[in-house]
Amino acid sequence: MSQLNPSTADFAALLNESFATNDLYEGSVVKGLIVAIEKDLAVIDVGLKVEGRVPLKEFGVKGRDSELKVGDEVEVYLERVENALGEAVLSREKARREESWVRLEVSFEKGDKVTGQIFNQVKGGFTVDLDGAVAFLPRSQVDIRPVRDVTPLMHTPQPFQILKMDKRRGNIVVSRRVVLEETRAEQRSELVQSLEEGQTVEGVVKNITDYGAFVDLGGIDGLLHVTDIAWRRINHPSEVLSIGQTVRVQIIRVNQDTHRISLGMKQLETDPWDGIEAKYPIDAKFSGRVTNITDYGAFVELEPGIEGLIHVSEMSWTKKNVHPGKIVSTSQEVDVMVLEVDPVKRRISLGLKQTLQNPWDAFAERFPVNTEVEGEVKNKTEFGLFIGLDGDVDGMVHLSDLDWNRPGEQVIEEYKKGDMVKAVVLDVDVEKERISLGIKQLGGDPFESAAAGEVRKNAIVTCEVIEVKEGGLEVKLADSDLTSFIRRADLSRDRAEQRPERFSVGEKIDARITQFDKKTRRVSVSIKALEIAEEKEAVAQYGSSDSGASLGDILSAALKARDED
Secondary structure (H helix, E strand, O other): OOOOOHHHHHHHHHHHHHHHHHHHHOOEEEEEEEEEEEOOEEEEEOOOOOEEEEEHHHHOHHHOOOOOOOOOEEEEEEEEOOOOOOOEEEEHHHHHHHHHHHHHHHHHHHOOEEEEEEEEEEOOEEEEEEOOEEEEEEHHHOOOOOOOOOHHHEOOOEEEEEEEEEOOOOEEEEEOHHHHHHHHHHHHHHHHHHOOOOOEEEEEEEEEEOOEEEEEOOOOEEEEEHHHOOOOOOOOHHHOOOOOOEEEEEEEEEEOOOOEEEEEOHHHOOOOOOOHHHHOOOOOEEEEEEEEEEOOEEEEEEEOOEEEEEEHHHOOOOOOOOOHHHOOOOOOEEEEEEEEEEOOOOEEEEEOHHHOOOHHHHHHHHOOOOOEEEEEEEEEEOOEEEEEEOOOEEEEEEHHHOOOOOOHHHHHHHOOOOOEEEEEEEEEEOOOOEEEEEOHHHOOOHHHHHHHOOOOOOOEEEEEEEEEEOOEEEEEEOOOOOEEEEEHHHOOOOHHHOOHHHOOOOOEEEEEEEEEEOOOOEEEEEHHHHHHHHHHHHHHHHOOHHHOOOHHHHHHHHHHHHHHO
16 A cells, blocks of 8 residues: 555545544534625634535524624534535524523522513413523413413513423423512512501502402502491492502501501591490481391491391381391381490391380270270181281180180181181280180170079079980070080989980970089089979978878879979
């Protein structure tokens, strides 16, 4: 093999050295010199005896490197030393991206903020240009509160916090919200320290909820609870406030640890409860407006900031188990009476029924005792009838006051709901709200009538058989409404004649009254007692068995004498 001449050997060595050097530079950022500018391309010599071309637009990002000229030194990314045209493949964008990654990794490790621009919207968020490196900004990380329109934030340099970096995948995740929260936290801390309880400040209503409104005090929000907006009842804050409205509020409480601030508007006004007992004395009557109705009563506004409660038990004299909403309605003007005032608990108890006449008083005036009334049977119970009366009140007829002779349990079955009946007023208890009625009193007491006549103990009466029973006879005393029961043993002196079946319904018989007690309302009669009495009378009048006359003779004479009379 022939020896290479020195010039050829030197050239080969230099070429090998050049190729070795080329391997070291590929895939990295190198410095190059602009040797020419051709239309929209910059020709760059990177010192590898080959040149590359880079579009001028890659130098014009964000207006940087826009004024290029021959002789300028620039950094570019060397992708390949030589392509098919024998030129180096260079990229200014990739160079800038590599530079940015190095800087961003340092910032990420230190936790420093970085500057970027939102330039595009993608699924789930936005893309941010971090000086050449593209990062992803999730929609939830744009602001502290959801942002509907991001247009004002686009293409504007602003700080971001890097949340995650993965160079192998080329992923960067950033957050604008974290930066805002940190800034806000610093502002909140400074502002909270400057606030004092009792201080009056101005703020702007930022948000309204069912339970209150959030007021911006200049970088920090305070809660204005619905109960602290006004002394009067407010159902919803929107009745008084609107978003964007400027309001004067008082600092009620400040929590330095949680930075929570409680605000009040009503505290800037005079407390209407001051001197409340003098303004609303007990038993005084006032007019008010119904503001709220609940299951247990209705609230009435007596003046702005002063409300009282009409408990359901104080709403009506007669409607005991009715919902308050069926007695009064919201916004209705009503007259009420003050029943109780508690300035400590800030409560006023009111009465609605007290402004109306007690219906039991009115009934007692119109219908004194012994007055006859008429009403509808409202209800039947095991102890009597309830009758609806004038004035929307009820009276009760006890079982014992249904009939003079028959048991109430039997008589009450003859009545049904809806029947119109007459009764007599027996008693009116206004305090207990009770009216006692009697139906049997309409006809008078048969015992009193009988006693006024000749019905008394030992008197002889005529009875009519109204029912024949195995144990005796059910009879009615003539010329009266009294009934009695003659037991089998009292049907005759003769045991053989003590048979109920020998009598028939409608048959009239004489008997002697053996008991007449008005207190227990009992009357007893006996045929046997009458026979014994007649025998004694006959013996006394016509002689005795010792005189030779037989009992049959004596009785025959006595009966004959009675028939002649």
